[in-house]
Every structure is written in structure tokens, then in C-alpha cells.
Amino acid sequence: MNLVMFDMDGTLTDTFALDENCYVLAIEQTLGLTAVVTEWETYTHASSSFCLEEIVRRARGQSPTAAESRAVQSRMIELMEDVYHRHGRATAEIAGASACIEALQRAGHAVSIASGDWEATARHKLTSARIPFHLLPAAFCEASHIRTEIMRTSLARAASHHGRERFERIVYIGDGAWDVRACREIGWPLIGVGRDAHAHRLRTLGTSHVIPDFTELDAFIAALDQARVPAGQG
Numbered sequence: 001m002n003l004v005m006f007d008m009d010g011t012l013t014d015t016f017a018l019d020e021n022c023y024v025l026a027i028e029q030t031l032g033l034t035a036v037v038t039e040w041e042t043y044t045h046a047s048s049s050f051c052l053e054e055i056v057r058r059a060r061g062q063s064p065t066a067a068e069s070r071a072v073q074s075r076m077i078e079l080m081e082d083v084y085h086r087h088g089r090a091t092a093e094i095a096g097a098s099a100c101i102e103a104l105q106r107a108g109h110a111v112s113i114a115s116g117d118w119e120a121t122a123r124h125k126l127t128s129a130r131i132p133f134h135l136l137p138a139a140f141c142e143a144s145h146i147r148t149e150i151m152r153t154s155l156a157r158a159a160s161h162h163g164r165e166r167f168e169r170i171v172y173i174g175d176g177a178w179d180v181r182a183c184r185e186i187g188w189p190l191i192g193v194g195r196d197a198h199a200h201r202l203r204t205l206g207t208s209h210v211i212p213d214f215t216e217l218d219a220f221i222a223a224l225d226q227a228r229v230p231a232g233q234g
């Protein structure tokens with residue numbers, strides 16, 4: 001049995017701008033901070049929890065409390081709801097993502113999610129995007145700040161879910177530069193998700209196969225067999 005593991009933001013859900021705004025606004029409104037640095041690649045780990053820690057440490061010299069983190073998550077969900085009610089904009093799927101997950105399961109593949117988002121905000125986005133995630137093994141940033149650790153946790157949960165010690169082949173599907181680095185480090189093949197300049201960047205970073213979305217299912221299935229561990233240096 002093969003395991004196909006998906007990142008969420010920008011891979012299954014097309015949330016980046018909406019998301020980032022709600023994330024930053026939630027931090028500013030809940031904790032009274034301003035001038036949040038939104039160049040996420042400059043953070044050591046691109047998880048919601050680590051970026052919050054770093055933002056609060058830079059501003060106050062100490063970490064946020066668990067209660068503050070929970071308050072930020074709740075506020076972020078309220079803001080996403082608010083955007084929906086006022087502007088009719090909600091987290092959408094990357095085209096074909098739901099159908100792709102269902103097709104993979106029908107074909108006998110294991111599917112799991114490994115996301116740097118918090119579980120609560122991730123579940124809100126996956127629900128909005130109508131991704132059929134309820135029965136999928138998943139790991140979020142509560143497992144670790146470190147992407148490869150979130151991926152390993154998702155793998156362990158998928159193995160347990162399917163009653164297996166291991167999978168014949170694991171392929172990760174992601175859209176971030178940090179996904180390329182994580183796959184190189186952990187030694188898993190990667191399929192990148194992106195268009196135009198973003199796709200070009202993923203290829204430049206060493207991604208062997210990049211797809212714009214999941215509408216060409218045959219191309220995606222072929223890429224699953226052919227994708228390689230990202231080449232090159234970090």
C-alpha cells in the first residue's frame with residue numbers, strides 16, 4: 001500500500017491570502033501587536049504555532065501563553081466566518097482536490113494530511129473547502145513546530161489507521177519551499193502544487209514534478225509513480 005500525504009494550505013485549500021490576513025489580524029487584535037512580519041520563509045519553521053511564538057517573542061521578549069494561543073485560534077476562526085458572512089468568501093479547495101482524495105482511496109492508496117496549521121483552524125478551512133477529511137489520519141502543528149516531525153506523526157497515524165508497519169512508497173504533496181526542504185531532509189518524493197512563477201520556483205528548488213491543481217487526475221497519478229526526492233542543496 002502506498003501513502004499519499006498532503007500539506008493543506010495552498011495544496012488542498014486555496015486559502016493563502018484570506019488565511020494570512022485572518023492569521024495576522026487575529027494576532028494583532030487578540031494580543032495588541034502590530035507590524036507582524038509576514039515573510040513566512042524568514043521564520044525558522046513555517047508553522048502557525050512557531051510563527052506566533054516568534055512574533056510574540058520579538059514583540060515582548062517572551063512566548064505567548066497557551067491561553068493566548070487558543071484565543072488567537074478562536075479569533076482567527078471568527079474572522080474567517082466574518083469574511084464569509086460579509087463578503088461571501090470562504091476557504092475553497094484547490095481545483096479537484098476532493099475528487100482526487102476520493103479517487104486515491106478508491107484505488108487503494110492510504111491518504112493523510114500533514115499541516116503546519118493548528119488543528120482547529122485547519123478543520124475550519126477543510127470543512128469550508130468541503131475536503132472529505134473526517135476519516136483521514138492527520139497531524140498539525142500541535143505535534144511539532146518542525147515540518148518533518150509533523151510529517152512523521154502523520155505517517156505514524158496513517159500506519160496505525162491502516163494497521164501496517166510501513167508503506168511501500170510515500171509521496172508528499174506540497175506547495176511551499178519548506179515542503180521541498182522537508183522532503184529532501186526526510187527522503188520522500190514530492191509533487192509540488194503551483195502555477196507560473198510559483199511552479200518555476202518549486203522546480204528550481206529541486207521538485208521533479210509540479211502540477212497546477214488536481215483537475216488532471218491521470219497526470220497526478222502518473223506523477224505519483226515518477227516523483228523523486230527533491231534534488232540539490234537546501
Ligand SMILES: [Mg+2]
Nearest residue numbers: 007009010176
Ligand atoms: Mg502549504
